[in-house]
Amino acid sequence: MKAAVLRAVGTPMQVEDVTLDPLAHGQVLVRTAAAGVCHSDLHFIDGAWPARLPMVLGHEAAGVVEAVGDGVTYVEPGDHVVLLFVAFCGACESCQSGRPNLCQTGRLSAGTMQIDGKATAPFAGLSAFSEQMIVPENGVGKIRKDMPLDRAALIGCGVMTGVGAAINTAKVAAGSTCAVIGTGGVGLNVIQGCVLAGAEKIIAVDMRANKLEMARQFGATHVVDASREDAVARVRDLTGGGADYAFEAIGLPAAITQAFDMVKRGGEAIVVGMAPFGSEVTVSATAFLDEKVLRGCFYGSTRPRVDMPRLVDLYMAGKLKLDELVSARHPLSGINDAFAAMKNGEVARGVIVFE
Numbered sequence: 001m002k003a004a005v006l007r008a009v010g011t012p013m014q015v016e017d018v019t020l021d022p023l024a025h026g027q028v029l030v031r032t033a034a035a036g037v038c039h040s041d042l043h044f045i046d047g048a049w050p051a052r053l054p055m056v057l058g059h060e061a062a063g064v065v066e067a068v069g070d071g072v073t074y075v076e077p078g079d080h081v082v083l084l085f086v087a088f089c090g091a092c093e094s095c096q097s098g099r100p101n102l103c104q105t106g107r108l109s110a111g112t113m114q115i116d117g118k119a120t121a122p123f124a125g126l127s128a129f130s131e132q133m134i135v136p137e138n139g140v141g142k143i144r145k146d147m148p149l150d151r152a153a154l155i156g157c158g159v160m161t162g163v164g165a166a167i168n169t170a171k172v173a174a175g176s177t178c179a180v181i182g183t184g185g186v187g188l189n190v191i192q193g194c195v196l197a198g199a200e201k202i203i204a205v206d207m208r209a210n211k212l213e214m215a216r217q218f219g220a221t222h223v224v225d226a227s228r229e230d231a232v233a234r235v236r237d238l239t240g241g242g243a244d245y246a247f248e249a250i251g252l253p254a255a256i257t258q259a260f261d262m263v264k265r266g267g268e269a270i271v272v273g274m275a276p277f278g279s280e281v282t283v284s285a286t287a288f289l290d291e292k293v294l295r296g297c298f299y300g301s302t303r304p305r306v307d308m309p310r311l312v313d314l315y316m317a318g319k320l321k322l323d324e325l326v327s328a329r330h331p332l333s334g335i336n337d338a339f340a341a342m343k344n345g346e347v348a349r350g351v352i353v354f355e
């Protein structure tokens with residue numbers, strides 16, 4: 001099968017033939033229908049995060065089940081699924097305490113891939129930039145068949161992460177004020193999560209006019225161009241002293257500090273962006289006397305079998321914007337163009353669509 005292989009940091013991926021090891025007990029073989037282009041993949045391409053290369057990236061996908069291994073009961077061939085970049089075991093302490101996004105064992109049971117005759121563990125447990133994937137049974141979320149798969153793919157990371165950051169992680173309260181720094185594929189979904197939660201003011205902060213325009217389309221009530229004004233001062237002004245919640249959705253330590261500085265006494269800053277591996281952030285220690293909270297967010301605190309079908313239903317009911325999120329569709333051979341478009345800030349989300 002064909003897959004886009006990253007061989008060295010900072011170089012284009014190459015579409016090559018790779019093979020999957022045979023399907024084992026408890027695993028599911030999925031034919032990839034579509035895979036979204038997320039900035040998290042770009043962190044590994046750029047070397048901001050380390051990866052063992054060669055590797056096939058991609059972690060935001062949807063597809064159709066082709067075969068199941070012994071013991072699989074949750075899905076059968078023909079089922080449509082969203083891929084989870086964190087499979088859950090259901091049994092560990094995190095899973096048992098209602099936090100399956102922090103599962104401590106899930107990834108171990110993913111299938112391996114042969115690249116250059118060497119067994120390679122899939123990226124994020126799936127390696128979605130390939131025609132097929134082998135994942136554990138608990139690494140897929142079954143969805144209704146009338147849901148378009150190219151838009152379902154986005155639920156696999158960006159939509160779940162963004163909407164989940166607002167609804168699950170922050171538990172945004174109706175009538176509250178929110179700021180979102182970075183309005184790309186993830187930030188736009190934080191905005192629509194804040195809309196779903198009933199936030200009164202949603203202030204989008206970005207450096208690009210086209211992104212701020214998209215932010216308005218997704219429900220931002222105010223926009224701040226951080227290339228022209230002091231975003232912290234502007235948000236504090238617009239909210240009369242600070243927002244209830246501020247989300248960082250870039251992956252920049254300085255923006256994390258800004259998010260913390262934007263919230264009011266008792267407010268909460270939620271870090272969604274993936275800052276460079278090993279980087280650190282500085283915040284005012286004095287501000288903790290204001291009971292400010294600095295909180296991490298991984299995968300929108302997803303509970304996949306609760307949240308994924310809900311997001312699909314919200315889209316089908318016209319309450320979640322996914323059509324507007326897909327700015328461009330590319331074949332697998334166009335994958336490097338898709339990443340260039342994201343890097344240049346041209347798109348909300350690009351999607352690789354498989355034949």
Ligand SMILES: NC(=O)c1ccc[n+]([C@@H]2O[C@H](COP(=O)([O-])OP(=O)(O)OC[C@H]3O[C@@H](n4cnc5c(N)ncnc54)[C@H](O)[C@@H]3O)[C@@H](O)[C@H]2O)c1
Pocket residue numbers: 037038039040041043157158161181182183184185186187205206207208211226249250251252255271272273274275297298299300342343345348
């Ligand atoms: N926590 C998680 O589970 C999780 C999941 C998915 C993605 N992420 C991370 O979220 C971040 C965003 O991902 P994405 O796919 O939306 O990326 P993206 O490239 O689509 O969006 C980033 C946005 O930030 C804006 N930006 C860049 N520098 C800025 C600055 N200094 N001030 C204001 N805006 C600025 C860009 O213009 C762009 O609109 C990445 O770091 C990604 O790795 C985290």
Ligand SMILES: [Zn+2]
Pocket residue numbers: 038039040041059060157158
């Ligand atoms: Zn992602």
Ligand SMILES: [Zn+2]
Pocket residue numbers: 088089090091092093094095096100102103104105106
């Ligand atoms: Zn677990």
